[in-house]
Amino acid sequence: EVQLVESGGGLVQPGGSLRLSCAASGFTFSSYEMNWVRQAPGKGLEWVSYISSSGSTIYYADSVKGRFTISRDNAKNSLYLQMNSLRAEDTAVYYCARVNSGYDSYYYYYMDVWGKGTTVTVSS
Amino acid sequence: SYELTQPPSVSVSPGQTARITCSGDALPKQYAYWYQQKPGQAPVLVIYKDSERPSGIPERFSGSSSGTTVTLTISGVQAEDEADYYCQSADSSGTYPWVFGGGTKLTVL
Secondary structure, rough: OOOEEEEEEEEEEEOOOOEEEEEEEOOHHOOOOOEEEEEEOOEEEEEEEEEOOOOOOOEEEOOOOOOEEEEEHHHHOOEEEOOOOOOHHEEEEEEEEEEEEEOOOOEEEEEEEEEEEEEEEEEO | OOOOOOOOOEEEEEOOEEEEEEOOOOOOOOOEEEEEEEEOOOOEEEEEEOEEEOOOOOEEEEEEOOOOOEEEEEEOOOOOHHHEEEEEEEOOOOOOOOOOOOEEEEOOO
């Protein structure tokens, strides 16, 4: 069964740090690009960060650039998100998601497998 | 920054057809995708590349595209279809591939 399981969420004070992990199983993790997507309480989905299958290409949303770092360990089938200088507005459920991308008539990029999410609360 | 616009809510009675729209200037040149999210659950992909349906998604879910608007259609709506639905697409250059619409709450009356 294809599965993504996030962990590492919790309560942290403003300015603090947290490292999220995402364990992948049931598919060849090293062949897939991956995303982190978050959802603040009562709000919509917000893309956070992308990493290519090899880890050589990385993108961040402007809202987290310079504070968050995405990485992966293909030998361990794991995706990570290091979150530093956390703010109240980073409070959200964080999902890891598998990316399916390619080109036919147009480029396509979508997320076909999602984890259940891990909750990050930034509060004093 | 690029934006996708969805109606905040849509309501239908069981058995009727629900249509949820998503508008964006780049949609004539980019694919759109739709995700269903039920309360307390992770999003689930229900439509990809405008109109393709992943395996396991019921046939009552379909997608279409016309100009700057894409539409998710749910035919013969069932109570279990009550959820939030999000469209996702990219800006015209593809620089920002993971732009989400604000979401539409589908209520089954």
